[in-house]
Amino acid sequence: MKRLSESLLLLLVGGALLRISVFSADYANYVKPGFRPLLIATGLAMVALAVAVARASARTRAGKGTPLGTGGAGTGEAAGTSAVPGVVPGVVPGAVPGAVPGAVPVLGRLREGRHETAASDPLMAEELHLARMLGRTPKPFAPPPAPDTPHRTPAVAWLLIVPVSAILLIAPPPLGSYAVQQAGTHTPAPPPPTIVDAEREPLKSGRVNVLTMLEFADRAWYGRSLKGRTVRLTGFAVPSARAGEWYLARMRIGCCAADAMIMKVAVRGTPAPPPDTWVRVTGVWDPARPGEVPALAADRAEPIERPESPYE
Structure with a gap:
């Protein structure tokens, strides 16, 4: 992958991060709100890195800092000449059987930015001596490719652009x-009663108690604190296979959407809204059979706008 292509990819990724964290609030669709400063800092760093890579590539193409081994002034290999007096590129004095008369290929290597030959490198001289003893011709020196020489890159590498383009153009919800x-209706086993009941504040009677989905689910395991209390929950509508009920759901994340945990409640007593409609449901706890999803007998279900932070 050429440097220009690398800088373009860095620019796209950095731009996508800045788009969802600076110019919109779409970042909340994927991570917790507290990660916004980190997204902004990362986006700025990637854009700056993309600019730096592009400038370095432009300087290389302009001829500044010509790479070693590509020829031209300063390489000593233009027009069949060498920077080392008396040395022809690719050969050194001293014939070997089977080699070109009067010369053998150079065993060359790069060290500290210089092109060294057997005359200046003891290790190379030893290798050349061993080759003579064995009666074989040493392999000629192959100069390294220029730093900006195009490399064969697997086509799959360009698939990195797909998620970046999706964020830039579509911004998935x-x-x-x-x-x-898709997750099904599996309900985890309840925790021990001693843990559930520890340090739990009683709900107020005669008023609406606003709870998170997690708080309602915790209390619904045994129902002692929910009996006769009116609660209000917020989430989005999910269809149910059972007649006369639908699910109110919300995702809970620890870091990002990849570790999301589903919190849902079966709602009975009100018509089912369209899927993914955000609603605020008010009602009382409806005891469910063991192993079933906690249920709410709803008095009212009000459509609302999607919250700025869709996750708990």
Whole structure:
């Protein structure tokens, strides 16, 4: 991959990060709000790196700092001449059977920015001596490729542009009803009662108690603190295979959408909104059979705008 291509890819990734974290709030679809400063810093760093790589590539193409071994002034290999007096490029004095009369190929290497021959490198002289003893011709020196020489890059490397382009052009929404339906209806086993009931504040009677989905699920395991209490939950609608109910769901993340955990409640008593509609549901706890999803007998379900932070 050429340097110019590398700088373009860095610029696209950095630009995508800045687009979702500086010019919009789309970053909240993928990570927790606290990661916004880190996304901004990373985006700026990648854009700066892309500019630096592009400038270095431009200087190389302009001829500044001509790479060693490519010929031209300063390499000593133009027009069949050598920077080392008395040495013809590719050969040194001292014939070997089977070699060109009066010369043998040079065993060359790069060291500290110089092109060294057997005359100046003891290791190379030893290799040449061993070749003479064995009666074989040493392999000629192959100069290294220029730093900006194009390399064969697997086509799969360009697939990195696909997710970047998706963020720049589409900005995928947060996880929704499709992800919930694909996860199935598995309900984890309840924690021990001594842990569930420890340090839990009682809910107020005669008023609406606003709870998160996690708080409601924790209390619903045994229901002692939910009996006769009105609660309000916020989430998005998910269809249910059972008649007369639908699910209110919300994702809970620890770091990003990749580690999302589904929190859902079965809602009964109100018509099902369209999938992925954000709603605020008010009702009372409806005892469910063991192993089932916690349920809520709803009095009201109000459509709302999607919250700035769609995850808990």
